[in-house]
Amino acid sequence: MKLQLALDLVDIPGAKQLVAEVQEHIDIVEIGTPVVINEGLRAVKEIKEAFPSLTVLADLKIMDAAGYEVMKASEAGADIITVLAAAEDMSIKGAVEEARKQKKQILVDMIGIKDIEGRAKELDAMGVDYICVHTGYDLQAVGQNSFEDLKKIKRVVKNAKTAIAGGIKLSTLPEVIKAQPDLVIVGGGITGQEDKKAAAAEMQALIKQA
Numbered sequence: 001m002k003l004q005l006a007l008d009l010v011d012i013p014g015a016k017q018l019v020a021e022v023q024e025h026i027d028i029v030e031i032g033t034p035v036v037i038n039e040g041l042r043a044v045k046e047i048k049e050a051f052p053s054l055t056v057l058a059d060l061k062i063m064d065a066a067g068y069e070v071m072k073a074s075e076a077g078a079d080i081i082t083v084l085a086a087a088e089d090m091s092i093k094g095a096v097e098e099a100r101k102q103k104k105q106i107l108v109d110m111i112g113i114k115d116i117e118g119r120a121k122e123l124d125a126m127g128v129d130y131i132c133v134h135t136g137y138d139l140q141a142v143g144q145n146s147f148e149d150l151k152k153i154k155r156v157v158k159n160a161k162t163a164i165a166g167g168i169k170l171s172t173l174p175e176v177i178k179a180q181p182d183l184v185i186v187g188g189g190i191t192g193q194e195d196k197k198a199a200a201a202e203m204q205a206l207i208k209q210a
Contacts, residue, residue, distance in 0.1 A: 001177070001207050004057065005200070006165065006187035008032035012043050016050050018191060025200035028055040028080070030185065036060060041076040048077030055079045061109060063087045066095035074102035080130070085110045085119050089126065096127050105129035107163060110149070120153040124160045130183060131157055135166030147172075150179045170202055177210045 005026045007015045012035075019029050029051065031043045036058065048056045058078035062069045066083060073081045083095045085108050092108065099106045107130035113119050120131050133149035150164045165185035168176055176184055184207060193199040 001181065001210050002027035002183050003200070003204055003207050004028035004030055004163075004165075004183055004185040005190055006030040006032050006059070006185055007191065008034045008187055009191075010035060012039055012046050015043065015047060018196065019047065019051055019054070021197050022190060022200040023051055023054060025197070025204040026054070028057050028183070030057040030059050031078075032187070033059045033061055041072060041078075044073065044076040044078050057082065057107065059109075061111075062091070062095060064091055066091040067098040070095050070098040070104070070106070071102065074099070074104050078104065080105045080107050082107045082109050082132075083128075084108070085113050085123060085131075089122070092123065092126050092128065099129075107132055108160075109134050109165075110153070111135075116149050116152045117156050121156050124157045128160050130163045131160045132163035132165055132183070132185070134164075139166075147175055147179060150176070150181055154179060154181075170199065170206075173203055173206050177206060180210070 003026050035043050044058045056078055057080040058073040059082045062083040070081050095106050106128045108123050108128045109132050111134040123131055131153055133146040135146045146164050146166050153162055161182035163183035164181045168186050169189040190196055190199045
């Protein structure tokens with residue numbers, strides 16, 4: 001089980017400072033969609049250059065022109081690129097094909113998907129690397145989480161790794177760990193804490209015991 005730090009509300013210097021604080025306690029650093037929108041793929045490039053030993057995920061949430069966008073993110077140094085589960089099958093297959101060429105990985109984000117089990121089965125058959133259940137900001141605001149959805153995809157996914165994102169805090173992490181995802185994605189649960197290093201260390205310790 002791995003721990004991914006999601007960076008959403010920072011600029012490039014802020015991202016570097018944050019990663020420097022917690023790098024020994026995380027496996028993957030995510031350049032979140034707002035950062036990519038504000039800073040471009042340069043954010044991916046600069047973080048990868050500054051922290052070459054960390055795996056870098058570019059949260060592009062690709063919906064179309066997938067092969068091209070995966071290629072561009074790969075060139076910038078991304079190790080994992082995200083595609084939306086709601087994209088056309090052709091787009092997802094194109095993303096997987098390009099990622100194989102570039103020796104990169106694809107994480108598919110299930111945000112907004114109603115038939116979680118059905119779509120997870122289809123995605124698994126397409127050869128994606130990770131399938132991620134995700135409660136976005138707007139649903140977190142009304143108290144929702146993805147714990148049940150994680151259990152659903154765990155039941156049907158045979159090849160892909162599973163991931164969970166959205167509002168995970170130290171207090172809810174034990175419940176998440178019980179469902180045994182391969183990847184736990186945490187944003188504000190680390191970045192919103194006063195002592196970010198301590199928060200990341202505590203989370204890493206719980207994950208390593210699993």
